[in-house]
Amino acid sequence: MLAEAMAGISLVKASVDFIKGNIETAQDISQIAGAIDGLFKGQEEIEKKRSKKSGYGVADQFGIKTVAQEMIDAKLAQEKISEMRQLIDFRFGHGTWKSIVEERAKRIQEEKDRIEAERKIRIRKQQETEELVKKVLVVAGGLASVVGVILAVLGYI
Numbered sequence: 001m002l003a004e005a006m007a008g009i010s011l012v013k014a015s016v017d018f019i020k021g022n023i024e025t026a027q028d029i030s031q032i033a034g035a036i037d038g039l040f041k042g043q044e045e046i047e048k049k050r051s052k053k054s055g056y057g058v059a060d061q062f063g064i065k066t067v068a069q070e071m072i073d074a075k076l077a078q079e080k081i082s083e084m085r086q087l088i089d090f091r092f093g094h095g096t097w098k099s100i101v102e103e104r105a106k107r108i109q110e111e112k113d114r115i116e117a118e119r120k121i122r123i124r125k126q127q128e129t130e131e132l133v134k135k136v137l138v139v140a141g142g143l144a145s146v147v148g149v150i151l152a153v154l155g156y157i
Contacts, residue, residue, distance in 0.1 A: 008049060009073045011042030016080045023091050029100070032088075036100065039084060043077045050074060 015038035026032050050070045085097040151157045 008042045008045030009076060011038050011045065012077045012080050013042075015039040015042060016084060019084055019087065023087050026091070029088070029092055029096065036084070036088075039081060040104065043081060046070075046073045046077050 018035040
């Protein structure tokens with residue numbers, strides 16, 4: 001549990017350090033984009049750790065140390081993100097950070113929509129396959145019945 005928290009907050013801190021060290025020399029936002037991505041990934045890891053409690057005992061889940069660490073990590077991440085917002089907006093112009101966050105949210109939503117569309121296609125294909133199998137079984141059953149009746153009439157059964 002602590003390792004997950006450390007990974008998230010460490011990623012946030014490393015990303016912030018990189019951005020701070022390179023913000024003045026960066027010619028465009030792409031030169032620090034990887035660090036911005038690391039900042040978001042670190043924040044996501046912290047949030048996942050806060051919401052994922054399986055595998056821990058009740059004392060671990062609700063203990064003061066655990067709750068305090070989660071809250072502090074989340075607050076530190078927010079603080080660092082706010083600091084980066086100000087640095088990036090100052091360096092590349094007001095609204096740059098907002099544009100980055102909006103574009104990221106748009107891309108995440110597009111990916112979720114794509115995955116959902118693929119899931120729906122998979123379900124539809126599965127249903128079509130099931131319907132085809134049912135039809136084949138009905139036809140096969142009907143043919144078997146007809147053959148049975150013909151054989152019975154001819155006296156073979």
